[in-house]
Amino acid sequence: MAETTASRLDSPAAAETTEGHSSNPPVASAASPAAGSSTAAETTAAQPSDPPAASPNASTPGAAANNTVLEVDEGETSTEDAIMRFDRDVGSSIASDGIVGAAAGLTCEAYIMPNDEFEAERLDMAHAMMVRAIGNRLFLAPIEKGKVHEILDIGTGTGIWAVEMGDIFENAEVTGIDLSAIQPSWVPSNVRFEIDDVESPWLHEQKFDFIFCRFMAAAIADWPKLVKNIFDHLNPGGWAEFHEMDPEIYSDDGTYTEKHATWAWNQTFLKTMRDIGRDPCPGPQLEGWVRERGFENVYHQAYKAPLGPWPKEAYYKDLGIINLAQMLDGLEGFTLRVFCGVLDRTQEEVLVETAGVRKEMKEGAYHGIYDLHVVYGQKPLAVAEAETSHANA
Secondary structure, three states: OOOOHHHHHHOOOOOOOOOOOOOOOOOOOOOOOOOOOOEOOOOHHHOOOOOOOEOOOOOOOOOOOOOOOOOEOOOOOOHHHHHHHHHHHHHHHHOOOOEOOOOOOOOEOOEOOOOOHHHHHHHHHHHHHHHHHOOOEOOOOOOOHHHOOEEEEEOOOOOHHHHHHHHHOOOOEEEEEEOOOOOEOOOOOOEEEEEOOOOOOOOOOOOEEEEEEEOOOOOOOOHHHHHHHHHHOEEEEEEEEEEEEEEEEEOOOOOOOOOOHHHHHHHHHHHHHHHOOOOOOOHHHHHHHHHHHOOEEEEEEEEEEEOOOOEOOHHHHHHHHHHHHHHHHHHHHHHHHHHHHOOOOOHHHHHHHHHHHHHHHHHOOOOOEEEEEEEEEEOOOHHHHHHHHHHHO
């Protein structure tokens, strides 16, 4: 019998109870696999024997919320106070104390976003946001701890996910790859970082049991090629998981319109990314790419991420505070990088525009939302037989 999204998310393996929050997070229909397909979300047998790993930095339950209409907290009046609470209560716990190798303004041509210490801090906040969104989890794929020996983290950034995975999967080797060395200087003995461009040919022959890929929209020109490389470098039966944020802002209640400075800024950013061959919103297409490559047990879930503390539901309010904090932290940096570097606008022009956007976001001028996507799939065990037959031919 098919297992529903609601039952899956209400299970101890997928949800945690925190004081002040319901043990049953708000649930809506998932961006689920097509009827009749074989998915880990559909059969109890496909559930992990070990619960998905909880992040030590997370403290609120998650929710599947693709179609949920968020209720507004009419009593929320101070976005500034909410952000200050986040900085005090959460920000200090995710700040990286050992970031090395990041010079102010350092950039990599293959990566259109900033690559400095401010961006490193924002990436750690984005990590906290995603972990909270999916229910205090570092991942959702039903991997079994005893069967995972090699883990690859693509676009590791500050290395925060890889380090946490190394702590939990102490008998596995965790490799994080990125274009630059902004990872901490001290890490668990089973974690290592390499400088590499995932868009270049994958020359090494190493195979992995779990490959994780997150927040790569700004770096990938050919997503189907990346998915193929990931598939080819998984052991048969191994899992791949993708996490992406869709930065196109919208509102459920019509409060966000073309009259807002944020609208023009957001649409210009999205168009520019597409013009340079970087799809800013790969999340909705990930499931299709994963299925086309031959993955089985494919699962896709979308989550709403509010922009600010305006929702009434505690889960969404907390998520919105983190989201707004990471957005404000990176607003000037990634806008200057794209608008000046690609559109040849002056720094003064861009700073004036971002000041208007920042003002609207901090004042809560609209009830903004964007979506987060999680997709995972498994490489078929049958591939092992095919590879063996080919090798013996």
